[in-house]
Amino acid sequence: MKENRRNVKIGIPRAFYYHSYPRLWECFFQRLGHEPVVSLQSSQKTLEMACAQTETENCLPQKLFDGHLLSLIGSVDAIFVPRILSIVNGHNCCPRFGALPDATRAGIARGVPLISIEINETAAPLSKTLRNLARTLEADRRTANLAVQEAFAAMEEFHREEAHRQQEQCDNRRFLLLGHPYTLHDQFIADPIIQKMKKLEAPLERMTFADNNIKPGDILWCVFNKMYHKLQGLDPHAYAGVIQISTFNCGADSMMVERFQRVCRNKGVPYMLLTMDEHSGKTGVDTRLEVFVESLSWQRVRAAK
Numbered sequence: 622m623k624e625n626r627r628n629v630k631i632g633i634p635r636a637f638y639y640h641s642y643p644r645l646w647e648c649f650f651q652r653l654g655h656e657p658v659v660s661l662q663s664s665q666k667t668l669e670m671a672c673a674q675t676e677t678e679n680c681l682p683q684k685l686f687d688g689h690l691l692s693l694i695g696s697v698d699a700i701f702v703p704r705i706l707s708i709v710n711g712h713n714c715c716p717r718f719g720a721l722p723d724a725t726r727a728g729i730a731r732g733v734p735l736i737s738i739e740i741n742e743t744a745a746p747l748s749k750t751l752r753n754l755a756r757t758l759e760a761d762r763r764t765a766n767l768a769v770q771e772a773f774a775a776m777e778e779f780h781r782e783e784a785h786r787q788q789e790q791c792d793n794r795r796f797l798l799l800g801h802p803y804t805l806h807d808q809f810i811a812d813p814i815i816q817k818m819k820k821l822e823a824p825l826e827r828m829t830f831a832d833n834n835i836k837p838g839d840i841l842w843c844v845f846n847k848m849y850h851k852l853q854g855l856d857p858h859a860y861a862g863v864i865q866i867s868t869f870n871c872g873a874d875s876m877m878v879e880r881f882q883r884v885c886r887n888k889g890v891p892y893m894l895l896t897m898d899e900h901s902g903k904t905g906v907d908t909r910l911e912v913f914v915e916s917l918s919w920q921r922v923r924a925a926k
Contacts, residue, residue: 632693632700635660636686640802643779649772653760658697660689663809681868681898682803690729699734706741712843780831795824800866813903817910845877852884862891869898
């Protein structure tokens with residue numbers, strides 16, 4: 622979409638790709654002179670809005686994405702929905718991301734102006750893609766370059782802050798929370814787990830995806846490559862267990878879960894899979910976490926005798 626107006630109000634759904642590039646989109650559009658509007662944190666209301674219109678078989682993150690779209694429609698001039706093929710050179714993303722702009726135009730946001738780009742790090746670095754988008758939005762070369770620089774700086778600052786928070790946990794034996802960026806950082810999906818672990822006084826490290834370092838191997842999905850090698854490098858003395866968040870009807874997750882379980886079993890690190898959908902109740906999640914954490918505590922007590 623070529624947008625000729627100044628100070629365009631651009632809606633950004635707080636879902637999917639938003640969590641892969643924290644702070645980048647807001648800073649980028651703001652520096653170009655537009656007004657980015659990020660939807661509110663995911664909630665039960667977000668899900669209820671989506672379930673009234675979205676496809677029943679969609680995974681929970683897709684339903685939340687649709688809910689965020691619905692919350693933005695009518696309050697912004699256009700909505701930003703990129704087509705994402707690869708966020709790391711030579712590696713792939715979930716196929717759903719490649720069709721996201723098309724599905725959005727044909728579904729929830731039919732008739733709503735979209736701003737879209739194709740993110741494919743295998744073909745071109747994101748910085749170049751963003752500069753091209755800036756020019757499409759009528760920015761001059763200098764403004765485009767500054768917007769890209771400041772957007773990357775904002776994202777890197779977020780990652781530094783997150784790394785600092787994680788570092789504070791490193792002195793304690795802790796649990797690793799594993800999942801996609803859009804599940805680990807979604808308030809509706811991950812926050813009940815994080816809050817319950819705090820109540821259980823069980824230190825929790827949320828996996829980060831700050832760098833684009835991909836290790837060689839047969840896993841060409843970039844996120845799963847990082848998860849797998851994170852587990853391969855786990856120190857059993859530093860980690861009390863692994864909790865993986867998966868979402869019902871995620872085909873990619875179902876292909877990797879057994880492999881992750883095997884790595885943890887070989888390392889002697891307890892592993893639990895939490896599969897979430899729109900029917901997952903807080904009580905059920907709390908109970909599973911309590912049993913997992915307390916059973917490991919009993920095992921340590923027996924082993925010490």
